[in-house]
Amino acid sequence: MREDRSPILELQGITKSFGGVxxxxxxxxxxxxxxxxxxxxxxxxxxxxxxxxxxxxxxEFSGRFLIDGQETHFRSARDAHAAGIAxxxxxxxxxxxxxxxxxVFLGNQPTNALGLVQWRRMAREAGEQLARFGIDVDPMSRLxxxxxxxxxxIEIARVLFSGARIVILDEPTSALSxxxxxxxxxxxxxxxxxxxxxxxxxxxxEDILRVSDTVTVFRNGRKVAETASAATSKGALIEAMIGxxxxxxxxxxxxxxxxxxxxxxxxxxxxxxxxxxxxxxDVSFEARAGEVLGIYGxxxxxxxxxxxxxxxxxxPDGGTLAVEGRARTFASTAAARRxxxxxxxxxxxxxxxxxxxxxxxxxxxxxxxxxxxxLKPTQERDIAQRQVEQLQIRPPVVGLDLGMLSGxxxxxxxxxxxxxxxxxxxxxxxxxxxxxxxxxNDVINIIRDLRAKGLxxxxxSTEPETVLSLxxxxxxxxxxxxxxxFKNEPVSKDRLLEAA
Amino acid sequence: MSSExxxxxxxxxxxxxxxxxxxxxxxxxxxxxxxxxxxFALASPSFATLDNLGNILTQVSxxxxxAVGLTFVILCAEIDLSVASIANVTGIAVAYFTxxxxxxxxxxxxxxxxxxxxxxxxxxAALGLVNALGLTVIGIPSFIMTLAMMQIAAGISAxxxxxxxxxxxxxxxxxxxxxxxxxxxxxxxxxxxxxxGGHLVLTYTRFGRYVYMVGGNREAAEYSGLNVKLILGSVMxxxxxxxxxxxxxxxxxxxxxxxxxxxTYLLDSIAAVVVGGTSLFGGxxxxxxxxxxxxxxxxxxxxxxxxxxxxxxxxLIRGLIxxxxxxxxxxxxxxxxxxxx
Numbered sequence: 157m158r159e160d161r162s163p164i165l166e167l168q169g170i171t172k173s174f175g176g177v178x179x180x181x182x183x184x185x186x187x188x189x190x191x192x193x194x195x196x197x198x199x200x201x202x203x204x205x206x207x208x209x210x211x212x213x214x215x216e217f218s219g220r221f222l223i224d225g226q227e228t229h230f231r232s233a234r235d236a237h238a239a240g241i242a243x244x245x246x247x248x249x250x251x252x253x254x255x256x257x258x259x260v261f262l263g264n265q266p267t268n269a270l271g272l273v274q275w276r277r278m279a280r281e282a283g284e285q286l287a288r289f290g291i292d293v294d295p296m297s298r299l300x301x302x303x304x305x306x307x308x309x310i311e312i313a314r315v316l317f318s319g320a321r322i323v324i325l326d327e328p329t330s331a332l333s334x335x336x337x338x339x340x341x342x343x344x345x346x347x348x349x350x351x352x353x354x355x356x357x358x359x360x361x362e363d364i365l366r367v368s369d370t371v372t373v374f375r376n377g378r379k380v381a382e383t384a385s386a387a388t389s390k391g392a393l394i395e396a397m398i399g400x401x402x403x404x405x406x407x408x409x410x411x412x413x414x415x416x417x418x419x420x421x422x423x424x425x426x427x428x429x430x431x432x433x434x435x436x437x438d439v440s441f442e443a444r445a446g447e448v449l450g451i452y453g454x455x456x457x458x459x460x461x462x463x464x465x466x467x468x469x470x471x472p473d474g475g476t477l478a479v480e481g482r483a484r485t486f487a488s489t490a491a492a493r494r495x496x497x498x499x500x501x502x503x504x505x506x507x508x509x510x511x512x513x514x515x516x517x518x519x520x521x522x523x524x525x526x527x528x529x530x531l532k533p534t535q536e537r538d539i540a541q542r543q544v545e546q547l548q549i550r551p552p553v554v555g556l557d558l559g560m561l562s563g564x565x566x567x568x569x570x571x572x573x574x575x576x577x578x579x580x581x582x583x584x585x586x587x588x589x590x591x592x593x594x595x596x597n598d599v600i601n602i603i604r605d606l607r608a609k610g611l612x613x614x615x616x617s618t619e620p621e622t623v624l625s626l627x628x629x630x631x632x633x634x635x636x637x638x639x640x641x642f643k644n645e646p647v648s649k650d651r652l653l654e655a656a
Numbered sequence: 657m658s659s660e661x662x663x664x665x666x667x668x669x670x671x672x673x674x675x676x677x678x679x680x681x682x683x684x685x686x687x688x689x690x691x692x693x694x695x696f697a698l699a700s701p702s703f704a705t706l707d708n709l710g711n712i713l714t715q716v717s718x719x720x721x722x723a724v725g726l727t728f729v730i731l732c733a734e735i736d737l738s739v740a741s742i743a744n745v746t747g748i749a750v751a752y753f754t755x756x757x758x759x760x761x762x763x764x765x766x767x768x769x770x771x772x773x774x775x776x777x778x779x780x781a782a783l784g785l786v787n788a789l790g791l792t793v794i795g796i797p798s799f800i801m802t803l804a805m806m807q808i809a810a811g812i813s814a815x816x817x818x819x820x821x822x823x824x825x826x827x828x829x830x831x832x833x834x835x836x837x838x839x840x841x842x843x844x845x846x847x848x849x850x851x852x853g854g855h856l857v858l859t860y861t862r863f864g865r866y867v868y869m870v871g872g873n874r875e876a877a878e879y880s881g882l883n884v885k886l887i888l889g890s891v892m893x894x895x896x897x898x899x900x901x902x903x904x905x906x907x908x909x910x911x912x913x914x915x916x917x918x919x920t921y922l923l924d925s926i927a928a929v930v931v932g933g934t935s936l937f938g939g940x941x942x943x944x945x946x947x948x949x950x951x952x953x954x955x956x957x958x959x960x961x962x963x964x965x966x967x968x969x970x971x972l973i974r975g976l977i978x979x980x981x982x983x984x985x986x987x988x989x990x991x992x993x994x995x996x997x
Contacts, residue, residue: 469878493881507879509872511939520869520880523862530860573880 170219179205189351194364197374198592211243212236242320246327252300257282289313290339324355333454412646421445424612430475435461436636443612450627451616458636459616467499468492496580510559515540521573543572564595620649681933681988696959716954717847718906722925724854725898728891733938734798740922741809743903750776751822751913769826784896788889822913833908855943871938931981
């Protein structure tokens with residue numbers, strides 16, 4: 157697009173290793189002002205490592221690092237920030253207990269001559285900034301009270317409007333609804349016109365192709381392709397990412413997909429007129445054995461709350477819930493587990509113990525089945541080893557601390573917790589979010605196996621692909637109410653989006 | 657995938673230094689203990705003797721018994737500030753239900769020894785249960801809840817003794833608190849058994865695993881279908897009962913039951929747990945750490961008596977050592993997190 161401009165950032169021969177393992181091997185990377193540069197690659201391919209080097213998070217590496225043609229070496233993220241580089245990390249890094257306005261101005265609140273914070277000015281300016289981004293919230297509300305998608309948008313807005321010359325977005329769209337993605341892209345394009353250089357990392361290859369000028373593909377710590385976005389296709393990129401024929405791996409679901417006739421398994425879960433404050437309104441549905449029920453809706457449509465109610469984490473204000481015909485009001489998650497309900501929440505952090513070994517993570521939910529008083533570590537390890545092999549968790553070492561595993565493998569561990577003694581009802585929130593194509597397919601196959609074993613499975617997702625790739629029947633949730641049911645009929649991404 | 661297997665290989669090949677860094681929590685208190693012991697042994701000929709070892713063991717016994725329960729609480733990332741008050745009130749209660757000499761002017765209710773013991777245990781368990789309910793059902797942070805309990809227990813103590821001093825406790829408790837067998841004080845044996853019991857529960861039982869998991873990541877424990885409130889409530893009751901036992905034996909050991917008798921044990925027992933390296937953020941540490949912490953405190957307190965030092969300075973030195981241990985505790989956490997990256 158703007159090849160005439162000299163690069164604002166240039167990396168040459170970057171090599172970075174962690175404890176003897178090379179995460180990046182001789183990578184060259186250049187970024188020009190007014191360029192949106194997409195990065196794709198499987199988990200662990202080196203994208204995030206490279207970006208963390210640029211953002212001054214990783215300071216030990218070999219290779220040349222030039223900004224505006226000057227060789228530079230950042231000693232900290234603060235140095236990178238001073239050089240005009242800002243990054244939005246994959247994991248939210250907001251202060252949930254502060255107000256929206258404080259988050260927007262984090263670190264540089266406007267103050268008066270006495271050094272006191274000018275609250276009114278801060279609230280006004282924060283409101284204006286967010287409004288430009290199409291976010292309409294009270295700047296004085298507590299950030300943690302807002303839906304996750306909105307929190308993420310606010311964090312992105314903060315970074316985009318911080319005046320940085322180079323903005324790095326790591327997986328920014330995964331928690332956003334389509335209209336929010338549109339607003340984000342519009343803002344990115346506007347910033348590009350102003351000369352900001354933007355790096356955009358995403359698993360959503362369509363998103364990358366739509367918004368970026370250039371796209372770079374990483375595989376195993378190496379840059380394997382760099383091409384103009386207009387000159388490539390999703391299939392070609394996937395092939396470059398995984399290094400094997402990629403066409404069959406990901407279905408784009410732009411064409412109609414025929415849902416099967418509804419399963420005639422026994423009713424495992426019956427939910428009637430469930431409601432919760434502002435989140436859910438008279439939600440009623442059934443989930444049957446041997447069926448995957450997909451629940452699709454945009455971020456904040458009430459999915460999260462619904463899943464928490466099913467697992468006894470939240471108490472509904474009204475309505476009833478019956479498991480295998482027995483009415484239940486769960487006093488705790490433990491009660492839900494004993495009734496045969498299992499939940500894998502959307503955030504891995506929320507259900508895994510990073511400082512504990514893999515086998516303890518897997519056995520924690522079934523300890524009361526294998527031991528009454530004393531622990532049986534050998535049996536725990538055996539069970540974990542079987543799960544690790546069955547789910548192809550890598551590396552297959554059950555004694556390794558969970559934190560050492562990649563995100564996709566952690567997600568498999570989260571699933572593995574529930575599989576030794578399968579529950580009657582398995583509730584999965586965003587089961588494949590943030591995963592590379594290979595891991596995604598593994599998880600899809602695991603879920604299909606479970607369905608074949610007669611579990612009732614509910615998959616809640618804000619990604620149409622996830623629901624379409626898994627569900628036999630689909631409910632669309634909109635502002636806390638079920639607005640459409642797809643069953644025994646053709647469905648596609650377009651139809652889902654239209655209903656939501 | 658190949659990068660991941662390589663990663664695992666790299667992890668196994670990690671050198672000694674990262675391993676030591678991740679074990680900093682366990683190594684640092686041990687080094688502190690060796691250093692202090694060495695220092696006092698050189699500074700005073702009367703320190704490194706078998707007799708004095710016996711003294712140290714006896715001196716840390718009551719703290720040790722209280723610290724067993726507190727270890728459970730701190731492993732869950734909670735705190736119990738009422739341990740010393742509950743020890744005090746339990747010690748007073750067991751004396752209250754025992755026949756006192758005629759010159760003791762307390763309107764008490766003499767009962768048989770077993771009944772007195774049972775009532776005292778019920779009392780401390782009940783106070784622990786109040787802590788547990790406040791924490792889990794009402795949702796009061798343990799710091800505040802147990803601060804209130806500290807006052808409540810002290811208040812019950814005051815009402816029971818009304819400024820007087822009681823001396824007699826049931827015979828069995830007198831024996832356990834101040835008697836000895838084969839030259840070994842019973843109180844040391846009780847402390848050792850309770851520490852061992854605590855260690856076995858934490859290491860080898862399902863409940864012990866739950867304690868570590870709740871402390872490691874409470875949200876994840878809940879999403880794994882654990883009854884987090886039940887576990888938190890249990891550790892509060894365990895802590896109160898351990899404190900109560902420590903209080904009863906302490907009263908027998910000191911030979912009197914009175915108000916404010918155990919005040920120093922709050923700081924000492926928290927210090928023993930934390931100095932030993934159990935993480936204040938929960939999930940890391942254990943009774944082994946607490947034992948090392950007890951010895952560090954015991955050696956420090958005892959050793960300072962053996963060297964010629966201003967007794968007022970002793971307090972300051974204790975404070976500084978505690979500070980150093982807290983700094984190490986926080987750094988050990990950080991180093992471990994780094995090693996895990």
